[in-house]
Amino acid sequence: MKTIDESKLREIFGEENIKTDPSDLYAFGSDASVHHAMPWAVVRPDNTRQVQQLMVYANDALIPVIPRGGGSGMCGQTVPIRGGIVLDMKHMNRILEINLPDVYCRVEPGVVDDDLNLALKPHGMFYPPTPASSRIATIGGEIANNASGVRSVKYGATRDAVLGMKVVLPNGDLVTLGAHTRVEASGYQLHKLMVGSEGTLGIVVEATLNFVPIPEYRCMGIANFDHLAHAGAAVGSIMASGAIPSMLELVDSVAIKAVNKTMNLGLKEVAASLIFEADGMVKEAVDYEINKMKEICKKHQGSDITTSYDPRERARIFMGRKKLFPALSKYDDNLSSTSLADDMAVPYSRMADMAGKIHEVAKKNNIIMTAYGHCGSGCMHTKILMDTKQPEQWASARKAITEIYEFVRSVNGTTSAEHGIGLSKAASFKVEKADSLRLLQTIKQALDPNNILNPGKLMQAPDDWVTATGLRYAVNN
Amino acid sequence: METKHPTRFNHLKKWESTLAACIRCGYCFEHCPLFKYTGWESDAPRAKIITAFGLLSGELEPSEAAADKLFNCFYCKRCEAACSSGVTLTDIFTDARKDLVEMGYAGPGTTAVTDLTCAQCLLCVTACPHEARFHGENGIETDLVKCQSCGTCVSICPANAVNILHTFGTGKEDLTRASARFLDTHASAKAIVFACNWSYYPDLQASRLPESETHDKDYDIYVNMCAGRLEPETLMAPFLNHAWGVLVACCPEDDCQHKNGGKRSKQQVKRIQSILENLDIDPERIQVVEIPDGDKTLFQAEIDTFIDHLNALGPIK
Structure with missing residues (x-):
């Protein structure tokens, strides 16, 4: 030290x-x-x-x-x-400007996502990335990880919302990147490079962000499927149909059982459910989108299909997905819900295969894994439930994750959709980006020759995530 | 510290799997009055859980600073309501306190302390809803494990001999200073709203709004730990700083976490109303309203009605 x-x-x-x-x-x-x-x-x-x-x-x-x-x-x-x-x-948490005529806001990096949205709400606007952690996540952190969430299928991720930024470089220089305009073709788009760089290239001290109008109408629906493959096929068909869902979520049988077991919600225990939503300023347009999605679900043998504009009914439909986090935490007193291999993305056509693979690998390695996520944007979330006290469970998790990422890469998927790489996913990331690793290192070296900004992450992280640092759990010797 | 025993956390031990179950999402931050005041993540409920884990696992040596994290809590339990893993955080803090007290750590954190002016009238002992005040070797003392920092003893003591030293922005001086600053810096300012932490908890405190969004604010909200603890000086201070009025939000009488807080706040406001009347000032310039837990819509409606009332009255001449 x-x-x-x-x-x-x-x-x-x-x-x-x-x-x-x-x-x-x-x-x-x-x-x-x-x-x-x-x-x-x-x-x-x-x-x-x-x-x-x-x-x-x-x-x-x-x-x-x-x-x-x-x-x-x-x-x-x-x-x-x-x-x-x-x-x-x-503490650098000032919302510096809300510029309505030019449709951007300028904020410091410590502004909390939900706070920004509360400030935008009176103007009829919202900041679209919407990660699930928006009540705590700061704009700076979201930029560093290119965060996104349930609405990324329609509104994109953080990278799509960032117009420009001010960045302090590792040597202390302050640079202004990007612009305050919707489009820019003035050379390298270095502000986009900063998005997702996980604090390894520079420190964002101010960001200029795009915002969008809060839609007048939202309609949500749910469809149940007896076969995972049918739900996966429905996702692909919806996205290929030209429909523009504002949310398209998949919840698998393990997740449904977990919610029923711990929350007693009485959800129908099917192979998978799809939750879909459309939003917009004109009701007829929303009707058109939602009916299209309904029809496609029906065509792929979806059942119990219901849709609603009513906020209370929408909350009821979304309840199973919303309660999933606490349900997994309470699933079993001896099992902890760990964030590992938790946000891969795969092409739509491989969504069902991905979920099936997760189940297969979990069973083989004696751990419990769920598959759920923003399948409309290709993102699949998982949680690994395991007895964190047992060293052999960590060995199983290590093995399971390696197998899962091998599958992800084999179907042209990517290691992370929205949580980033950090330490836990570095091994797969390095294999996935093998032919560009040197380029990535060159960029890092050019900006941070002394390697002082968040060293040991991304391509610099150890291959074995289990021993990369101390674990924050008490593991038996 | 010589009196401390070797590190043994016998009470905390039963929470081992719960400490692992906390997924450390941090959803508790926004709900914690301590975090909102200091802005330090290490004061937030998640940090207390991490501290408890560190102490239990032996990764963190017990120390005054580590103990302070567990002794600093108002037990409002908003963190528990927000917890995505359903962790009963304050039960864990209480058991950690038991171990820390056994090791010789003495807080006080946010627990009540008694000074030498205590007349030992025992009023606080009978009033404490948590049975945390008792007559001990050093006069009237606080049970560091049972005390939930509700402040009932502080407000009931006729000799002003009981204090909560670490108020995290919710104490008398904090509230008076903050309200004076708002009234002083906003030409548009008309009212001060004192909100009980239990009935209302404000959003948008973790970030600072641009001047363009706040320059014409006509009121500001200040959270306290119980409306029954608001003292006359705190309620009168805004009037001395040219406020048009003061609104106090309390919990419904049958839903007070601190035993009679709502009732006490109504009595307090009534007293101020008499003072205003004697000064030839409309007594309705200070009002108290009951807000059920978390009813933000009603709270906003009450504020709007109050501001309309003040607009009709105009400034105090």
Whole structure:
């Protein structure tokens, strides 16, 4: 461990914006992943100048700096695997401008997604990426991971909503990337490169974001399927039909059983359910979209198909999906719901195969896995339920994940759809991107020659995620 | 600390699998008054769970700072309501406290402390809804495990001898200072709204709005830990800073977490109304409204009605 000049940090940030007590550092060593590692200090900037000053100091002293937003990442992106200073961006939380005529807003990176949406709501607008963690996720963190969620099928991911940004580079320089316009063809689109870079290339200190009108009408539907393959085929047909769902979610039999077991919701225990939604400003247009989706579900032997515009009924339809998280946590007192191999994306036509593969691999390796997700955008989520105390369960998880990612790559899928790579998914990421790894390293080297910004992540992360850091669970010896 | 025993967390041990079940999503942050005040993630409920895990697993050495994390909590349980894994966080904090007390850690965190002016009248002992006040070797003391920082003892003490030292923005001085700042910096300011944490919890506090969105705000909301704890000085202070009116939101009387908080707040407001009347000021410039747990629609409607009322009255001359 290198020595940190605490007086330097005090000079930059002030005493009240630094944490060095082990109890604080311990809390900042975690996120929502399975990993844990201790930082050496945590600092909290209030302005860009402080971020620049820190980077000048850290670059000179060769101390790792790990930018952190809400700490809701699921793959260990903010876990300081090589120690260093955690740069907690939550205090740079100003919504700087809501520009209605030009349809953009400017925000600091610590603004919470839900807060931005609350500020936009009186203007009839919303910020579209909508990750499930929007109540805690910061815009900076969402940019770092190219976050998205249930509405990405229609509105895209964070990368689609970012028009421009100001970024502090590892040497402390401040650069302005992108523009304030909807389109830009002025050279390299470096702001897009920053999206999804997981804090390894620069620190976003201001972002210019696009927003869209809140639709007047939303209609949600559900269809049950006796065969996973039929649900998967329906997804492909819907997306190929020209229909524009604002949500298209798949929930598998394991997930349905989990929700019934722990929440007593009484959902029909079928092989899979599809939840679909259309939204828009004109009811007839929404009707058209929703009827098209209904017809396709019917054609693929979907049953019990219901749709509704009523907010309460929509909430009821979505209840099974909404309660899935707590249901999986409560599934069994001895099993923990872990975020591993949790957001791969595959082509629509392989969605059902993917879910089937997950079930097969789980059974073979004696763990419980669910398959659910935003299948309209090709994203499949999983959770692994396992007894985290047992070392052999980790060995099984390691094996299962390797098999699952082999399948993902074999069908031209990708390792991560919306949670990023961090530490947990690095092994598969490196295989998937084998022929561009050198290029990725060259980009990293060009921007961060001293490798101080969030080192040890993405292509630099260890191949074995189980031993990459300490696990945040108590595992028996 | 010499009095401490070796690290043994016998009470915390039973939560081992629950600590693993917490998926550390952080959904509790936005709901925690401590986090909202300090902005430090290490003060949020998730950090307390992580601390408890660290202590239990031995990865984190017990220390005053680590113990403080567990002794700092108002037991509003909003974190539990928001928890995506259904973890009963405050039960875990309570068991951690039991172990920490046995090891010699003495808080106080947000628990009540008694100073030397205590007359030992025992009013607080009988009033405490959690049976956390008792007559001990050092006079009237607080049971650090049972105390839920509700402040009933603080507000009932005739000698002002009981205090919660770490108020995290919810104390008398905090509220007075914050309301004065709003009234001072907003020419449009008319009213101060004091909201009980249990009946209403405001959104949009983790981020700061642009000046264009806030410059014509006519009221601001300040959360306290029980409307029954609002003291006359706190309620009167906005009037001295040129507020047109003050609105107090309390929980329905049969739904108060702190035993009679709603009733006490109504009595307090009534007293202020008499003072205003004596000063020839419309007593309805201060009002109290009952808001059931989480009824934001009703709360907003009450605020709008109150602002309309103030607009009809105009500023105090």
